[in-house]
Amino acid sequence: MTDQPGTGARFDWGLAGAAELGRSCAVLVVVDVLSFTTALDVAVGRGIRVHPFPWNDQAAAYADRIGASVAVGRNALSKDRPWSLSPASLVRAPAVADLVIPSPNGSAICAAAGATGIPVLAACIRNAPAVVRWLRLSGYGGADRPIGVIASGERWPDGTLRPCVEDLLGAATILDGLTYAPGGLSVEAAVTLAALASVPDLAAAIRGCVSGRELVARGFGRDVDVAVAADVSSTVPMLVHGAFVNVG
16 A cells, blocks of 8 residues: 555655655656755756766766766865755856766665666756646556655654655645646645645745755855746756656
């Protein structure tokens, strides 16, 4: 029952949730608002192929092997390393053909989900309508071609999943466009969608949540601004042969 059978749009959290829905859904949509899928949307929108990779010390070596540049953590940004997990930095960084973006949440989930063999899309507040349009036109959402929406979440200090407001609301923004699904929403998806109705101002909620406030306090308020800009991107990033490209 954990794969929410018989429904057209389903919802779960994190790496384990993606693995579970990846066994039964026809497509996965990964949401990591602050910041992987937002950074990815910015980069792919500039024509950059983005390679997801788990957050570890092997990312640079992997980038060297495939002839790509590598993004660093926000605090490691420099003139010599102008690409980072900061979406705002990717707006102005030099465009390259291929960029490895490691992260402990969204990127790690996407890298693992790619092994399922089903399409993996990356969504955020910026491109949610474009992703929903693509899913509808591609015929997903029936009980025979269900959509799995994955909120990436954050991490507690011990490495366990910390559900977070920004990804809950980002996933709900996708699910709000999937009410057309002929297979209907699972209970988990419907409850997630209900959270959106309780928020009169989506941007203010994301700015005011723990993750948003933390970024502002660290001097990365511009990243939050980029992330909460709704429907400003027509990009539909899909994982193709290990890299996200625009199929929109």
